[in-house]
Amino acid sequence: MTTPTSHALDQAISLQMTAPNRFGGHCDETYLNMVGPFGGMTAATLLNAALLHPERLGDPVSLTVNFAGPVGLGDFEIEATPLRTNRSTQHWLLLLRQNGEVMTSATAFFASRRETWSEQAAECPPAPAVDELPRMERNERAWFRHYDMRYISGMFKPGEAEETHDSLLWVRDEPPRPLDFAALTAIGDIFAPRIFSRRQRFTPAGTVCMTHYFHASLDDLQRTGSDFLLGQAGASRYHHNYADQIAHLWAADGTLLLTSTQVAYFKE
């Protein structure tokens, strides 16, 4: 559920229901990336179709987004179909089309979650305080300016001596905005392709398929508010044009909010 504000994020993911299972949206230049909008924002928009759907049950547990073609500036349509609704779970198919062509496909799983035994295995890595770190000042992509990113390590900077699979940073929406499932979805795609920081040189590259696992329950999100999140991303293997990424996002108090995985293309 997104709070109706005038934040750029809320405008970007805004949808109008036009018919049963159909939503209309619009892509402008606000979150533009290299080719089309920042993938995290497309993912958040697709999730929002399920969040806004009158038949929606529970909260997001997982979301998979396949970036099939570049979303162009202008209008798009999302078809959001609840494929199956059980007593406390719901499976979604989400298709974003422009001019009748599927540009992005997604599946999502929602559930009514209950109190259970809980334990966190992935400990939050140590990091300097946010205010000891400079904000990344970069303007290559429009979407950068809507996040406050403070890299601790593994920033992509062509020519940089540190070549690494892993990146660690503090990040939040700019201006600050209370965290919800849509904002968390977008931030889950905040990391540059791993090949960038590993080789510290530019190559055509981009996310193809991304899956988020939402650990955060509503009270986790509310407790986080508009604070910074700590994000860490690594890779397992780069091979024949594709590399995976495994990432985690923690609240400042150390609570793990999201596990995110993806596969990204790289040219050579």
Add this chain to the structure above:
Amino acid sequence: MTTPTSHALDQAISLQMTAPNRFGGHCDETYLNMVGPFGGMTAATLLNAALLHPERLGDPVSLTVNFAGPVGLGDFEIEATPLRTNRSTQHWLLLLRQNGEVMTSATAFFASRRETWSEQAAECPPAPAVDELPRMERNERAWFRHYDMRYISGMFKPGEAEETHDSLLWVRDEPPRPLDFAALTAIGDIFAPRIFSRRQRFTPAGTVCMTHYFHASLDDLQRTGSDFLLGQAGASRYHHNYADQIAHLWAADGTLLLTSTQVAYFKE
């Protein structure tokens, strides 16, 4: 591509094309799990629909499977739709239905892969030789007997003293069968829910959504042949009925073949 043999796996994933984008299959008791068939075999069957499709382009790079309802014994239908085909990539939607109801949904991404710069970041963990370890002898589930599993650590055994998030084992099809994308897909789901080894007591639990990232190119598969694979799985957080799992499968020579992630339900 699956080799036509009389191996139980090939029978389980066998499909007949019945109409454009439509395949018929059959679920019997061979790979039966607690409720319905072993999820890995359902995933392999869905992937097989894309592999067998006349419009298929390239090899699997990623596969996401959503277990929406229990597949029952008997016939099923898979609708395999190439949602978008680009020059060297292809996005699939795969829906498995029984009696008109969606039981499993999936998306897959295929690509023609080329030689590129390659590097493996996830090192294969040290493990004793296969023949120094006993084969797991368990009969609770029909599908167990079709795998030779040799646990090094983290086996689920109610009452066991070792409570751990992580499991490490050698595994291969039984009887041995040359590795292909379908067999690798099934093995990617070989691990018991993390909550089992963490608490060493039974609770209703099961995979809901699973995503595989295939690092293996065809030559990796061929080199592996019918050898054992080393599999490692861990968790990041168990919270409010759901826990994630991140797993890796390596060939015996240390080559990473698969990164697999999933979210599993647990009752309390």
